Structure formats: structure tokens, C-alpha cells
Amino acid sequence: MLRIVKDKVKSLHQPSVEIALPLEARYKRILDAMLQYLKNSQNPEWRERHPRVREGVGLAAPQIGINKCMLAIYYEAGSEEKPKIVSYELVNPLIVEESIRLCYLQGGEGCLSVDDPHPGKVYRKNRIKVKAYEATLGKEVEIEAEGFDAVVLQHEIDHLHGVLFYDHIDKLDPDKTIVDAIAI
Numbered sequence: 001m002l003r004i005v006k007d008k009v010k011s012l013h014q015p016s017v018e019i020a021l022p023l024e025a026r027y028k029r030i031l032d033a034m035l036q037y038l039k040n041s042q043n044p045e046w047r048e049r050h051p052r053v054r055e056g057v058g059l060a061a062p063q064i065g066i067n068k069c070m071l072a073i074y075y076e077a078g079s080e081e082k083p084k085i086v087s088y089e090l091v092n093p094l095i096v097e098e099s100i101r102l103c104y105l106q107g108g109e110g111c112l113s114v115d116d117p118h119p120g121k122v123y124r125k126n127r128i129k130v131k132a133y134e135a136t137l138g139k140e141v142e143i144e145a146e147g148f149d150a151v152v153l154q155h156e157i158d159h160l161h162g163v164l165f166y167d168h169i170d171k172l173d174p175d176k177t178i179v180d181a182i183a184i
């Protein structure tokens, strides 16, 4: 099973390096393992057997000790009538467009690498466009994301720059209000 690097470790605060394409098979295997880790973490029965594993929707390679630009995202969203599964294996993701409008998760953000509580608002761009190589599809993609989907992508891409969610929280005013920001 993958071992998660915690935020006491310096490499988590350092930038990752780009990966050469075409993607080597060993990186695809790592991405598959990361995606599977997320799926398992969302399975209550599996978690019961692995009580130290926390539920997660995204995992970036530096979180498993590999400072290379790749990340996995997996979660089920949408409504009961219209369920959607968000699943990505992204290599060298780059935010190419972003909205001025901000958003934040009302419950705050969490991270598999962060065990201590860090209350406060993490403001993100409400809409982004990301370019990346998608390893499941085996091609370059452009992803347009909004709201929660955009938050997750920004959180994971931040990891590739050595940035953690609490780095965004205002130290003097953690609950700072930004007018027009969308609460999610």
C-alpha cells in the first residue's frame, strides 16, 4: 500500500519536476496505484480494515514521496438522477485560464498529508481551465472546472508547487471575508 508523506517532511514543500512524454509505463503504474488508493479510501469496508487510512478525493505524487508532476483525482458527484464520476490521472497539469471570481469550501479543506487542524478559509478561483496529459486516456486534454471540481484540481496542482492548503489561509484573519466569493 502507498505510504502518505506528511507535512513535516520537507519534500512536500518543494516543487516537483515535469515528466517527459510519452509517459513511461512505470509512471502509469504509479498513477494507477494512486487512483486505486483514492477509490479504496472511499470504501467504508476497506477503511474498516485499514483504520489509519483517511478518505481522500485527490492525491499528488509528492504526497507519496515522488516529486514529479502527476496527480490522481477520484470522487463521485452529481445528483441521484444524474450521477457523475470525476476521475483523472494527470501529468504535467497547467492552469491556463482562471476566473476572477473566487470560491471556498465552507467546511474548509483537508489533506491526506495534514493531520493537524488548520481552520480558516481557503480562497480558490471559482473556474479554471487546465491543460494536462491524461494518462487514462493517453492524450493531452483540456479540463474546464467550476466550484468543487475546480477547488480539488487547484488543491492537487498546488502540491506540485510545494504549496499546501493552509499556506493560503490568512494568518491574521483566518475567516477573512471576500465579497462575491462563492461558498461551496
Ligand SMILES: [Zn+2]
Binding pocket: 110, 111, 112, 113, 155, 159
Ligand atoms: Zn492535499
